[in-house]
């Protein structure tokens with residue numbers, strides 16, 4: 001299971017929007033454990049982060065959204081840790097977009113494609129899932145407002161087990 005998961009994540013190295021950020025999530029200045037690269041670590045300890053949100057066994061860290069103009073599309077990324085049994089991110093709500101979908105992305109011989117995830121995104125038991133450019137992400141379709149760098153916007157995440165939690169995503 002772990003090896004398969006590692007392979008899947010390792011394949012997703014490019015941004016869904018064909019843009020790449022060097023450090024889309026890591027904030028080493030506030031991380032007492034120093035630099036971390038935990039995209040594939042299923043057993044990492046809970047990270048310390050400014051914007052961590054806890055809901056039962058779920059912790060959401062480093063939520064951020066890509067800046068974009070009103071009417072355009074954007075995406076939201078975050079780290080989701082699960083200290084309990086398997087859970088699933090079922091849906092996301094926000095007033096910032098006309099529609100919101102959970103997407104996976106794949107790099108097939110240099111061609112990026114992305115698809116809606118039908119039955120939610122699994123957050124493995126005692127594991128970590130990273131929503132990041134080129135991998136799973138929350139797709140914002142038809143922004144109802146401009147997403148301005150430095151601002152933040154609230155999103156409601158609904159998990160099958162843990163329930164619903166509000167997360168603020170910093171716009172970058």
Ligand SMILES: [Cu+2]
Nearest residue numbers: 016103114139
């Ligand atoms: Cu997408």
